[in-house]
Amino acid sequence: LDAILTGPGHGTLSVAAIDQTSGVLTSAPGSPYTVNSPGGSSATPDSRFLYVPNIDNRTITGYAINRATGVLTLAPNSPFAAGLPIDPPTIDPSGRFLYATDQENPRVFGYRIDGSTGELTPIAGSPFALGSRSLALRVDSTGRFAYVLSKTAAPADALALHSFSIDATTGAITVAGTMHFETTPSYILTIRATDTLAPANQVDSALTID
Numbered sequence: 001l002d003a004i005l006t007g008p009g010h011g012t013l014s015v016a017a018i019d020q021t022s023g024v025l026t027s028a029p030g031s032p033y034t035v036n037s038p039g040g041s042s043a044t045p046d047s048r049f050l051y052v053p054n055i056d057n058r059t060i061t062g063y064a065i066n067r068a069t070g071v072l073t074l075a076p077n078s079p080f081a082a083g084l085p086i087d088p089p090t091i092d093p094s095g096r097f098l099y100a101t102d103q104e105n106p107r108v109f110g111y112r113i114d115g116s117t118g119e120l121t122p123i124a125g126s127p128f129a130l131g132s133r134s135l136a137l138r139v140d141s142t143g144r145f146a147y148v149l150s151k152t153a154a155p156a157d158a159l160a161l162h163s164f165s166i167d168a169t170t171g172a173i174t175v176a177g178t179m180h181f182e183t184t185p186s187y188i189l190t191i192r193a194t195d196t197l198a199p200a201n202q203v204d205s206a207l208t209i210d
Contacts, residue, residue, distance in 0.1 A: 028070030040088035053085035
């Protein structure tokens with residue numbers, strides 16, 4: 001197993017092997033990597049590819065992960081054009097599609113992940129328009145639906161939850177239901193991280209958005 005650690009504001013991406021007995025981290029060859037103001041990272045479910053949003057230049061850097069050594073190799077044509085991220089990109093359970101929010105504009109970027117190289121290709125219709133600026137995006141466990149939390153201009157500081165359906169073939173997203181508005185001062189999303197071991201280990205974490 002590898003630990004991926006980004007250094008927001010420091011321009012670094014560190015990769016380390018985890019000792020399964022002691023938990024001690026050992027830096028992988030070539031680590032740390034220099035990146036442009038990373039905003040977290042997301043890996044595909046099979047841990048073959050890693051994606052890091054770059055805050056300063058509005059791009060996403062893609063890497064192929066060598067599972068034996070932990071060495072990262074840039075994906076072809078990386079980095080890829082994107083918006084200003086507010087959280088790491090979201091990858092669907094199949095590992096075929098990646099979605100990224102844009103905190104500057106009411107839209108979501110969608111990409112198809114090349115299963116051989118990790119290269120990102122924009123999905124037809126991307127970026128997809130929203131009614132308000134996005135804060136977070138999550139895909140459900142079936143990969144059929146996406147949910148985007150956003151903040152509206154009117155009423156002031158109200159939160160909207162957008163429900164989208166995902167085309168299983170193209171990855172395109174379309175509105176699936178009516179937007180739900182909240183006037184509470186905060187919103188809590190539950191995030192579940194699951195590894196690829198058998199049996200799988202999972203950790204739930206609550207994300208509070210004010």
